[in-house]
Amino acid sequence: MRRVTVLVTLLAIAVVALAAGCGSNGSNGSAAATSSASAGPVHLTIWVGWSARELGVFKDVIAGYEKLHPNVTVTVRGSVNDDQIIAAIRGGNAPDVVSSFTSSNVGAFTSSGAWINLGPFMQKSNISTSTFTPATMYYTQYKGVRTALPLLADTWGLYYNKGMFAKAGIASPPKTISELVADAKKLTVRNPDGSLKVVGYDPFSGFYDGAPPMIVTYAPYFDAKFTDAQGHSILSKDPGWSALFTWQKNLVDWYGYNNLVRWQAAQGDQFSSSNSFEIGKMAMTLDGEWRVAFIAAEHPELNYGTAPGPVIDTHPELYGSGYVNGTIIGIPKGSKNESAAWDLVKYLTTDNHALVQFSNGIRNVPSTLASLKSPELSPDPHFATFLHVFGNRQSATSPITAVGAAYQTLIQNFAVKYQAGKISDLHAGLVQLDKQIDAQLAQAQVGAGAP
Amino acid sequence: MSLTPAIETTVVQGLPAIDRRRARRRAAWRRRGVVLAFLSPWLVGVTIFFGYPLLMSVYLSFTHFDNLSAPRWIGLANYRYLFSGDQLVGQAVRNSLWLMVFAVPLYVLSAFGIAMLVARVKHGVGFFRTVFYLPALAPPVAATLGFVYILNPATGPINVLLSHLGIQGPLWFQSPAWSKPSLVLLGIWGVGNMFIIFLAAVLDVPKHLYESAELDGTGPLQRLRYVTLPTISPVILFSVVIAVIAAMQYFTQAYVAANIASGQASQAGDVTVNLGFPQGSTLFYPVLLYNDGFRDFSMGYASAMAVMLFIAAFGVTAIILVNSRRWVHYGGAVK
Numbered sequence: 001m002r003r004v005t006v007l008v009t010l011l012a013i014a015v016v017a018l019a020a021g022c023g024s025n026g027s028n029g030s031a032a033a034t035s036s037a038s039a040g041p042v043h044l045t046i047w048v049g050w051s052a053r054e055l056g057v058f059k060d061v062i063a064g065y066e067k068l069h070p071n072v073t074v075t076v077r078g079s080v081n082d083d084q085i086i087a088a089i090r091g092g093n094a095p096d097v098v099s100s101f102t103s104s105n106v107g108a109f110t111s112s113g114a115w116i117n118l119g120p121f122m123q124k125s126n127i128s129t130s131t132f133t134p135a136t137m138y139y140t141q142y143k144g145v146r147t148a149l150p151l152l153a154d155t156w157g158l159y160y161n162k163g164m165f166a167k168a169g170i171a172s173p174p175k176t177i178s179e180l181v182a183d184a185k186k187l188t189v190r191n192p193d194g195s196l197k198v199v200g201y202d203p204f205s206g207f208y209d210g211a212p213p214m215i216v217t218y219a220p221y222f223d224a225k226f227t228d229a230q231g232h233s234i235l236s237k238d239p240g241w242s243a244l245f246t247w248q249k250n251l252v253d254w255y256g257y258n259n260l261v262r263w264q265a266a267q268g269d270q271f272s273s274s275n276s277f278e279i280g281k282m283a284m285t286l287d288g289e290w291r292v293a294f295i296a297a298e299h300p301e302l303n304y305g306t307a308p309g310p311v312i313d314t315h316p317e318l319y320g321s322g323y324v325n326g327t328i329i330g331i332p333k334g335s336k337n338e339s340a341a342w343d344l345v346k347y348l349t350t351d352n353h354a355l356v357q358f359s360n361g362i363r364n365v366p367s368t369l370a371s372l373k374s375p376e377l378s379p380d381p382h383f384a385t386f387l388h389v390f391g392n393r394q395s396a397t398s399p400i401t402a403v404g405a406a407y408q409t410l411i412q413n414f415a416v417k418y419q420a421g422k423i424s425d426l427h428a429g430l431v432q433l434d435k436q437i438d439a440q441l442a443q444a445q446v447g448a449g450a451p
Numbered sequence: 452m453s454l455t456p457a458i459e460t461t462v463v464q465g466l467p468a469i470d471r472r473r474a475r476r477r478a479a480w481r482r483r484g485v486v487l488a489f490l491s492p493w494l495v496g497v498t499i500f501f502g503y504p505l506l507m508s509v510y511l512s513f514t515h516f517d518n519l520s521a522p523r524w525i526g527l528a529n530y531r532y533l534f535s536g537d538q539l540v541g542q543a544v545r546n547s548l549w550l551m552v553f554a555v556p557l558y559v560l561s562a563f564g565i566a567m568l569v570a571r572v573k574h575g576v577g578f579f580r581t582v583f584y585l586p587a588l589a590p591p592v593a594a595t596l597g598f599v600y601i602l603n604p605a606t607g608p609i610n611v612l613l614s615h616l617g618i619q620g621p622l623w624f625q626s627p628a629w630s631k632p633s634l635v636l637l638g639i640w641g642v643g644n645m646f647i648i649f650l651a652a653v654l655d656v657p658k659h660l661y662e663s664a665e666l667d668g669t670g671p672l673q674r675l676r677y678v679t680l681p682t683i684s685p686v687i688l689f690s691v692v693i694a695v696i697a698a699m700q701y702f703t704q705a706y707v708a709a710n711i712a713s714g715q716a717s718q719a720g721d722v723t724v725n726l727g728f729p730q731g732s733t734l735f736y737p738v739l740l741y742n743d744g745f746r747d748f749s750m751g752y753a754s755a756m757a758v759m760l761f762i763a764a765f766g767v768t769a770i771i772l773v774n775s776r777r778w779v780h781y782g783g784a785v786k
Contacts, residue, residue, distance in 0.1 A: 083745060086518055108748040112519035206713055206725055261625050261729075265712075266605030402517070406747040409726055413539075416730050420627070432538075439536040443752065447515025447525035 042072045042340045045095035047080040047088075049327070050362070053297065055079070057361030061354050065347050074344065085332065089114050094332035096341040099151055103139040103328045104398065104405035110142035111402045111448055115330040118146050121342045127350060131368050133390065135324040135397045142400050149349040152364035153326035154288045155389040156217045158310065162303045164198070164283040173284075173307035175319050177221070177247055180284070180310040184251065187283035196255060196263040199276075201284040203251045204260055205415040208270045208285065215412050216398045217286065217323040218244050221311045226399050226407075233437035235411070236430035243312055245418050245426060252419045273298040289386035293363035306385040308392075321394035326367060352376075365390045403444040407437045505761070511754035518750045529755035540756075542731050543739040546631070550698040550735065551767075554635045558694050559687065561639045566649035567679075580650070587643025595707040598637045599624055624712035627732035634704055634733065645690050652686035653679065684779040692768055699764050702737040709733045736760060 050058050055078035062074050077095070082102050088094045098115075109115040122128075129137045129146075136150035160173050168187050174180040184200030191197045202208070205215055219226070224240030227233055235241045252260060267281060268274020271294075276282040278299045285291075286309055295302055311318040329348060331341045347354055350368060356376040359366040363383055366372055372387060389395055401407060414423070414433045423429040487494070512529055514522035533540060569579045586594065601607050602623035610620030621629045660678045669677065680687070705727075713725035726742055727734025740760070744753030 086745075089519060105748075108517055108519065112517045112748070114519040206728065258622065261622055262604050265603050265622070265625055403747045403749065406749075409742075409747075410539075413726060413731060416728075420730055422730065436538050439532065443528070443532045443536060444749065446528045447523040447751075448517075 040071065042069075042337060043075070044072060044097065044337065044340055044344055045075045045077065046097040046099070046344065047077045047085060047095045048099045049078070049080055049101045051079040054362045057358060060361065061348070061358045064354060064357065065344060068347075069343075072340065072344075086114070089332050089334060092334055094334040096331070096335045096337055097329065097344055098332050099327055099329040100148075101327055102405065103148075103325055104400065104408065106140060106148055106328060107142040107400045107402045108404050109330065110145050110147045114333055115147035116333060116335070116338065118149065118330065118342070118345070121346075122146070125342075125346055127346065131350060131370070133324075133367075133369065135395055136326060136367055139325065139397050139400055140328055142402070148328035148330040149345060150367035151327045151329040151349055152355065152359060152362070153324060153367045153390055154290070155325075155365055155386045155395065156286055156288055156309060156323045157385050157389055158284060158307045159277055159287050159291060160284045160305050160307065161277070161280065161282075162305050164280070168283075173305065174310045175307075176310050176313045176316065177243075178313050181247070181251055184284065185254065188255070194256075194259070196259050198280070199255070199260070199263060199282050201251070202260065202264070202276075202282060203248045204264065205248060205412065205419055207264050208276070208287070215415050216408055218248075218309075219398070220321050220323050220394065220396045221309050221318065222247075223312060223315045223318060231441070233407070233434040233441075235437070236427060236434050240312065241430060242426055243314075245415060245430075248415065249419045249421075253421075257420060277304075278302060289365055289383060290363055292380065292382045292386075293361075295382075296363075304382070306382045308385065308389050318394055320388065321392040321396070322389040324390060324395045324397050326364070401441060401444065402448055403440065406440060406444075410436055410440065508754045508757050508761075511751050512758045514751045514754075516751035516754070517748040518745070519748070522751060525751070529752045532752060533755050533759065537752075539731075539734065539739055540736075542727075543734050543736040546727075546732065546734055547699060547701065547736040549631060550635075550701055551695055553631075554638060555691065555694040555698050557635055558638055558642055558645060559690050562642045562645035562649050562690065563653075563687070565642070565646050566653050569646075569650055570653045580647075583646050584643035586641045587646075589641065591641075591703045592707050594641055595637060595704045596711060598633065598640075599708055599711045602633055602636075624708050625729055627730040630708070630712075630729055630732045634708060637704055637708075645694070648686055648690065649683070652683040656682045681780045684775075685781060688771070688775045688779045692771055695767055695771065696764055699760060699767070700737055701735050702741065705733040705735050705738055706741070709738075 046062070048055070048058060055076070058078070059076050062076055066072060066074060080098075082100050082105055085094075085098050085100060100109075106115075132150060133153075136153055137146075140146060140148040140150055158173055164187055165171075165173075165183075168183075170183055170186065174183050180201060187198065187200035188196065189198040218224075219240070222240035222244040224244055225234060225238050228237075255263075267276045268279070273279075275291075275294070275298075277285040277287070277291075278295055280302075292306070295304065308320045309322055311321075329345055331338055331345060335341045348358075349355075352366075352368060352371040352374055353376065355366040355368060355371040356374045358364070359371070360376075360378045363380075365386055366374070366377065371377070372391060398408065410433060414429060417423050418426065418429065511522055513524060513526060515525045515528075516522035565583050569576065569583065572579055589597075602609055604610055604620060604622045604625055607620075607623070610623075613620040623629050623633045656679055660682065661674055664674050664678050709725055709728040713728040727738060736756070737760070740753050740756045743749045743756065
């Protein structure tokens with residue numbers, strides 16, 4: 001009798017263990033979490049880049065996870081950047097889970113082995129890449145090895161001041177670059193001495209979201225491609241880049257380079273309540289979807305609209321698309337509890353309720369296809385624009401390389417010099433830039449290990 | 452301490468020749484041991500904080516090292532890229548050379564000029580010494596923040612004042628033509644350490660030399676040329692060497708000013724950098740080195756850059772020291 005009791009007990013334990021190991025279908029990460037988290041008290045640490053209000057919202061999401069897993073406590077550290085993550089991994093003090101705003105660094109995190117391969121975990125949890133959009137799946141892997149998953153996504157679109165549009169007699173937001181230029185000129189107001197009072201649209205590379213590496217946010221609107229099939233830089237061969245730089249410089253010249261710089265110096269910080277668009281110093285701006293939440297919190301009285309960014313006149317079919325990027329999350333090498341860490345990562349990236357809760361709080365785009373259509377998503381016409389851009393099949397992101405965003409810095413440096421009139425021959429300059437990027441990528445490959 | 456060798460010598464003289472040699476050798480080793488014991492704190496410090504990093508940098512310069520995984524030997528590839536592939540290096544070197552050519556003489560002249568003025572002050576000397584030294588105590592980041600604010604082209608008090616006088620002020624940190632001069636202004640403002648050294652040297656010039664020169668009918672400029680400058684020439688040499696090395700390693704102020712002036716410093720958690728803003732004019736060699744090593748995951752390449760910087764600093768310092776034999780006078784002996 002005693003032997004039978006022992007056998008039954010062992011069998012029960014085996015069944016429970018098996019069920020816990022295989023029971024999740026990925027739609028709700030909390031089920032599988034019990035496999036690692038049910039054994040006893042588990043403590044996890046997660047580092048994220050969010051701060052202030054956004055960090056508070058993230059902590060609420062984490063509280064939801066802790067409620068589902070009473071034995072798990074999670075310590076959240078905010079305002080963390082990649083420098084700190086790298087230092088912690090090198091020093092052997094890495095947290096259990098990390099997230100980064102710089103998806104371009106996935107290449108470096110993967111090729112160095114700093115972030116562990118999530119492929120086996122996803123397979124075990126039956127999570128398919130089709131859960132997410134193709135763009136987010138691209139910027140969370142390097143050479144086929146997936147070391148990250150998207151934790152909400154970012155898309156860019158046009159914000160416009162409806163009051164200023166009405167005053168200038170403009171009925172709708174611009175859909176093409178030539179319309180954007182015409183509207184920008186109409187909306188610009190100068191002081192009696194010729195200096196700028198209100199800027200219609202500021203195309204200056206290095207101002208607000210034109211800052212590095214964000215020059216790339218314009219690429220999809222101009223159908224500008226970065227590399228050919230062999231991975232060589234093709235900025236001089238792709239007409240989109242010439243069109244982009246030419247448009248940018250022409251509009252800067254119309255304002256007057258020094259005029260624009262002087263006006264910019266007087267503007268408040270992009271991520272403050274003094275943001276130029278929010279206080280009516282700028283009639284239009286290209287910005288990420290997060291601005292919707294910032295405006296709601298800082299200037300709810302602002303009468304504005306959102307629309308997809310205007311596209312190059314020769315490719316009107318691109319209208320509705322945009323640049324896609326986003327926060328990535330993964331497990332660093334040295335995580336003390338990989339299994340429990342994966343449960344948390346899975347919850348944050350695939351649990352639709354958690355994603356929508358987080359999206360509603362900070363107004364970033366939810367990153368699974370199912371969460372995009374969730375009825376829990378707070379309806380907001382301003383925000384809906386970005387959901388459409390995110391779902392657009394022509395929306396694109398930028399290449400992932402072993403040197404992170406280093407090539408984007410080179411493009412940015414070029415753009416800054418060109419708009420200042422320091423480069424007379426655009427094509428020759430772009431040929432030189434291609435060589436520079438190719439040399440940089442080749443150098444990064446010397447001695448680099450396989451991911 | 453000085454008695455010990457004398458006692459040992461007396462004892463040794465009473466022994467046979469072989470024993471005397473052994474005893475001398477033992478005494479010599481004991482002396483070396485004592486010297487080493489006294490030097491040991493410095494030796495340990497130099498070995499750990501200078502020798503080891505230097506050797507590691509040299510080793511890493513021959514490797515692919517991304518800061519995250521183990522370094523892999525790649526021979527001279529980093530140096531080849533440094534001399535023929537990386538087009539940002541040229542601009543960074545030119546900017547650093549600009550600092551050496553324009554900023555170093557201005558720093559030294561400013562420190563010397565202020566010291567000469569303060570040395571002549573009869574009343575309130577303590578006040579003036581404090582006023583001119585105080586900026587040196589300001590942390591470089593805070594001082595840079597302050598200067599970027601003061602020199603804001605649109606809202607900064609300097610340009611606001613100029614506009615009241617009907618003058619449109621320059622774009623300062625927002626202009627590639629003015630960004631480096633703005634940094635030099637910041638450097639001159641904080642030249643307190645060098646000023647204190649010059650002040651001590653100027654006050655240390657023997658009064659009788661001035662009196663003799665005056666009796667010989669010399670004017671103020673001649674006294675400066677033939678008395679003050681030769682006497683304080685070792686301090687000038689010291690200041691020039693320190694300033695040149697500081698110019699070659701110039702980083703913090705340039706990095707902070709570029710980020711603040713470009714408006715990119717407040718994005719929490721973000722690491723985007725407006726490299727050398729504006730238009731690469733503040734892209735000094737150490738700024739590029741830092742960016743490659745810590746932002747672009749190329750620590751092996753950054754180490755090669757650091758090795759070249761070390762060699763350049765060593766070479767420039769050696770040239771200055773060799774040339775200094777012609778114009779530096781020690782102990783009043785004029786060659």
